[in-house]
Amino acid sequence: MNERSHQAIREAIRERISSGEWAPGALMPGEADLADEYQCARTTVNRALQSLAEDGLIERKRRAGTRVKEIPVKRARFDIPLIRQEVEATGAQYRPHLLLHEIIEAPDAVAARLRLKTSARALHLQTVHLADGAPYAFEDRWVNIDAAPGILDAPLEEMSANEWLLKQVPYSSGDVAFTAAPAGPRESAALDVAEGAALFILDRTTWLEDRHVTTMKLFYRPGHTLHSRV
Template sequence: MTARARKSFHAIKAEMARRIAERVWAPGALIPGEEVLSVEFGCARATVNRALQELARGGVLVRKRKAGTRVALHPMREARFVIPIVRQEIETKGGTYQFKLLSNQVEKASPAIAQRMGLAKAKDMLHVRCLHLSDGRPYQYEDRWVNLDAVPSIRGETFETISPNEWLVTHSPFSQAEIVFHAGTADMEEADILGVAERDAVFIVERVTFVPQKPITFVRMIHPASHRMVTQL
């Protein structure tokens, strides 16, 4: 590593990861302390700390106060998901994005929806349905319930120029999310919206987001069977 590279956080993290992968630092081994590493890499101790923290979050290091940092005996790899803006997702793949608003109204949620969102009883919520398209072809059917107590400002939104997905991602930050991925078959309504045959296989993502002690939204996103989701470890 050059002197300049030693000061790069990404280069330091990559070098540490290399030592772990190549067993220079063996599983279970106690690695040098932050002060020693900062001298070796020619950088601030805070830069070393940041690299160690990220590797610990990734499951390859175990850090214990007063006991030092050890290489994990059984490293766990962590997949990170972000709440995507569907428009950006489609455009990143080179597609032309469109969305169609199918319905937008306040109605009483079913007991099943209330339970899914962790609410004690059913209540009035904003129910929004829309279809996202890529190059004119159905990409995702979005069926969403929004807790108006958590996001009162969404009540008057028409979604004429912005999808509910993009509006919530940009206007309503969340602190916690629960995501379920599963295969399913299209019912009559879903098949008609997605342009597939009834009972065709579909890929379904269900997501609930929360702010402390309060659910924001429950959304069911249904894709044609050709859909592929890619993440990184």
């Protein structure tokens, strides 16, 4: 018998919640029980439940199980952008320009974000994303080497780390913050703007289950507009 997809199981579970089979606040069956019921792999159930949690319909806590939310919350979904596609959508030609590629001991703040041990080494990358040869965005990224097999051999001069990671390394969740700040010497040089110019900054960390993959800051030139959906 063909195994049902996680999307099909997600919708089946959603229907059972909507019908009142599991009331708000109710503890749902565990992954193993649902896998037996739907005759599928436990990982398939995990993906279905993770999707429902991201939709704000259920709440998952380690050791406490999965519960239907008392008040379902519609969450905004933020898809990690592929910068090449952003640039090409404007009609411009995209090219990454790798400024820095080094493997060094991660600073304390980076080690904390990536859950690295003290003195652990990480891959540090700085890239200018170009649109028709002009700076479009500047990226400062750190990568947990153990969580991204193959990245040390990746052709990052030809394909940005942004694109390589999205294609090669899955992620289950992440944290994103948006800020504005004046350009410092490093950012002004990379983006060819005056020091003090107002930059839009995307600060993101992504992880797969309990393994943190990468943390980065993406600096956009003045006037950049972010588009998303809710």
